[in-house]
Amino acid sequence: MILPILKYGAPALRNMSKSVDSFTHDLEEIAKNMIETMYSSPGIGLAASQIGINIRLATIDLTVGEDESQRIIICNPEIVSAEGEQRSDEGCLSIPDFSDSVTRPLRMVVRGLNLHGEEVQYETEGLLAKCFSHEIDHLNGVLFIDRLSPLKRSLIRNKIKKLTKAGDW
Numbered sequence: 494m495i496l497p498i499l500k501y502g503a504p505a506l507r508n509m510s511k512s513v514d515s516f517t518h519d520l521e522e523i524a525k526n527m528i529e530t531m532y533s534s535p536g537i538g539l540a541a542s543q544i545g546i547n548i549r550l551a552t553i554d555l556t557v558g559e560d561e562s563q564r565i566i567i568c569n570p571e572i573v574s575a576e577g578e579q580r581s582d583e584g585c586l587s588i589p590d591f592s593d594s595v596t597r598p599l600r601m602v603v604r605g606l607n608l609h610g611e612e613v614q615y616e617t618e619g620l621l622a623k624c625f626s627h628e629i630d631h632l633n634g635v636l637f638i639d640r641l642s643p644l645k646r647s648l649i650r651n652k653i654k655k656l657t658k659a660g661d662w
């Protein structure tokens with residue numbers, strides 16, 4: 494089922510999400526819906542907070558469904574190590590039509606659990622590292638605009654305020 498994605502301003506995007514501690518059929522359903530929602534957007538990553546569920550669950554697929562083997566569903570992701578820096582343009586499905594340059598780690602080792610509660614580990618680099626960093630931020634209530642300079646952040650905020658007033662957000 495394709496679900497509506499919450500936009501900037503929705504409180505759930507700012508909450509600290511809770512760890513997943515039971516690996517139920519419901520959890521699988523949420524993940525399945527997140528994958529469908531992510532593909533339909535289309536996007537390469539989605540955090541459960543973006544569909545209004547504050548649990549530490551994220552989906553990532555750099556191929557947007559082209560290659561099923563690249564599909565990642567991770568619960569309780571933790572950064573084991575991070576090194577280097579990369580800076581590139583970044584957007585977010587919850588802040589549509591805005592993008593800006595964000596600095597992220599170049600490489601990260603990320604550990605977490607799959608939908609069966611089994612430990613998984615990903616050695617990421619480049620776009621995948623950037624995506625994991627962005628999604629883990631979501632689970633902590635952080636958005637990419639928080640990583641911009643105060644000036645750039647307030648410019649985007651003001652534009653969103655205007656769109657909201659006009660009923661276009």
Ligand SMILES: [Zn+2]
Nearest residue numbers: 584585586587
């Ligand atoms: Zn995002």
